[in-house]
Amino acid sequence: MKRKTAIAMISLLVGASGALAGCGSNGGSGGSGTAARPADNAKTEGSAKETKKVDFQWMAHTAYSLQSSDPKRVEYIKASLDAYQKAHPNVTVDSTRTYDGAVSNLMVLASQNRAPDAAMIDAYMLPKFYQYLQPLDEYFQKAGLKMDDFFPFAQNVMKGPDGKIYGIQFTTDTRVLFYRKDLVPNPPKTWDEVLEAGKKLQGQGYDAFLLPGGRAEASTVTVSLPMFMSQGGELINKDGQAAFGEGANKDKMLNVLKFLKTAADSGVTPKRSANIKNEADQNADIATDKVAMFLGGNWQVNQLKDLLGPDKFAKWAIAPMPTFKAGDASVSLSGGWAWGIFTKDKDKQQAAFDFLLQTYMDDKGMANWTNIGGYLPPRKSVYDTPDFKGNELTKPFREIMEKYGKARPASDDYAKISEQLQIAVSSVISGSLQPEEALNNAWKGASQK
Structure with a gap:
């Protein structure tokens, strides 16, 4: 699909409600509102200087990928991917690999050094992957993401015992x-x-x-x-x-x-x-x-x-x-999903982080994705952005999550x-x-x- 067509379709589709099973329980019915164009999030500064060829592979839960049965999700990801690759012509993104979200299968891949460069992980299970994931502190700093902007239950799983950040939770529920x-x-x-x-x-x-x-x-x-x-x-x-x-x-x-x-x-x-x-x-x-x-x-x-x-x-x-x-x-x-980066290649890390940030994790990306899927943002500041479209109960949900939210205990x-x-x-x-x-x-x- 051409870029203009994909982005135009998003304007028509994002207003509809969506449904998805997530984090091991019955998932959300979609929120309403029109998402901003993913192209608005694209990192264009210095793209002309990017000459080194970089290939990276990301693996999402099928329902969060280009293979999703929800057309709103597919069109949004397609448009974001198109915008990203236009801004980063030296980067090739392999988005064909998906899975059912079973962390046991991903753990086998990680333990055998066969994990994708970046993958979705059920957020409460992030601690089981600390030994395989790469620290993201420098990328957080460059992107202006603050740990104290995340709800406490999300911080507890994103940060390892060594104080480093090993994942980014990008959806939640309660x-x-x-x-x-x-x-x-x-x-x-x-x-x-x-x-x-x-x-x-x-x-x-x-x-x-x-x-x-x-x-x-x-x-x-x-x-x-x-x-x-x-x-x-x-x-x-x-x-x-x-x-x-x-x-x-x-x-x-x-x-x-x-x-x-x-x-x-x-x-x-x-x-x-x-x-x-x-x-x-x-x-x-x-x-x-x-x-x-x-x-x-x-x-x-x-x-x-x-x-x-x-x-x-x-x-x-x-x-x-x-x-x-x-x-x-x-x-x-409170559940939800997070992204983790497995590759030790710095160029792939940066490329993966930038794409995931644009699509799911920065102000617009998180607002757009949670609008489409009917989730709650795990970052407090996103609730106050013009892109996030909540409902009449969003405020009390946010207050309950912030005060009483906990993640399931991580255990094999x-x-x-x-x-x-x-x-x-x-x-x-x-x-x-x-x-x-x-x-x-x-x-x-x-x-x-």
């Missing part, structure tokens, strides 16, 4: 309590308050408190982990192995499962929640106007606005995740641990297992070698 303002005038701050309000609403014929309790990652990041971590629970030990089933951690995880049993047995949480896999799978129930509260994510805002219409959606508001005790620190799991065993917790949550909500038995089974499955 989970909260949604509530109907006409039914729940004061959002509950504790889980006991959820039950108290829920019993009254359930008696009036409402699904008082809906949640994704099925066997999928949403059950872990949106339900069990926020409840567990708000008590100070530690999912893994210092060696990255499961720790939720022993000592004080066991008691805290048991509190989670006992609460879910009480919510389900009382009817506050419908038992069908045991089969709801992703946050957005609740949308059809919410559209019946019979749901009072639910646990969900920021990407559902535009989905629900489209589904309910502006008047009905205006009844909804968001609040931080409740806690077991008043005064405990709420936890909202995380996937196994999460799977076992999903089974436990689903089994308790459905009533097929008691909390103690479900926890014992999860612990046995997660801790066995």
